[in-house]
Amino acid sequence: MYNRIIEQFIAAQKAAHAAYAAAAAFERETVAAVPDHYLSVDLRSEYRTERELQSFCRSVAGGVVNRARREFAPAGARLDIDNQDEYERAGLDIGEALKAGKIPDLDGLWTSMARRYGGHGGAELAYQQAAQRIVSGFGLNRKREVQRTASVVVLRKHAISEACYGRSARKVGYYSCQSTADCLSGLATFAAKAGHHMLAGGLNRVNVHQVEYNYREKHSYPGLDIVFFKEAWEFRFSHQVADDLMLFLGEYGEAFMQEAV
Template sequence: MYNQLVNAFIDAQTAAWRSYYALARIEDHTLGAVDPSRRIIRVPTTAATMAELRHVYRALVERIVEKTRRRYATPAAMPAVSRSFVRGLVRIDIERSLREGTVPDFDHLAELLDTQLRRVVAGDGR
């Protein structure tokens, strides 16, 4: 479910880039080619696209953790989850994924986090 969301986002980014690129070509044809910094229609750079994807990956991890914590909250407290716990749990390395062009398995993160917090709440913190 989370992986599907991320893949749909990446598809949307790709489609948007293609559309902006096509519009920039039309602009060049209509108005004459100019330096890209002077274009009316700006095609997103790879750096901008990666920054947007980095934001989505990080925010999604936080939202998965938050949602799972709320699921196992008691009237007294919500279970604590550290970033190192999440990284160690499924070895999600966002920067490596971005460098390698791979998508972290967010569904797997959600499943493992759910299992771990269920154990913690049940008193079996293994």
């Protein structure tokens, strides 16, 4: 399927070149006395055509990987797949293939990913990645203390905040945005896997680049309250959600809990 798309694009390039060549020839015949540098129809160089084809193939290849990210991720989860890793695993080298006059085998790329992530492969990897983001976000591999009270289990996420311009509210600082977003993404994946769908939906709607809060302000979700401090977000889980989270981390995150800092 994908190879055929590239073949169609090459055919379109050839057709366009032929059409421009015909237009250029007609112009020369019609105004034969005009010097070449005054002619209007410009034929693209072979280099520009090759560069366009390579760019197109890379774009299609990226689309193939994006499709795998969507189709092989479990519902409500994020699946991280590195483009270059997948190209190498499938033996795909777009530049070398085109240089050899061959069609880059993007069908083979899809087959490689379907074999690797199909069935439960994508789901297992997505859950492992989510567990890793949670462990990293809360520093659980550093044996950070987990506070358990009569009503909640507390985990703290380091998140430096900064003042919102012209307002008393605060927002996540630039250097804390990605780690905070990753932690929330991991928790949303866990929540969906554990059947806490309303919690997963709420966490997925949090945009760390836009959320604003005041000191000690609380945002509540089913089974979880998040309390905001100047340099941290405090996650207060219900006992049920916390117990499910520990089971999730025990199944998918044990290796990351042992990682050295």
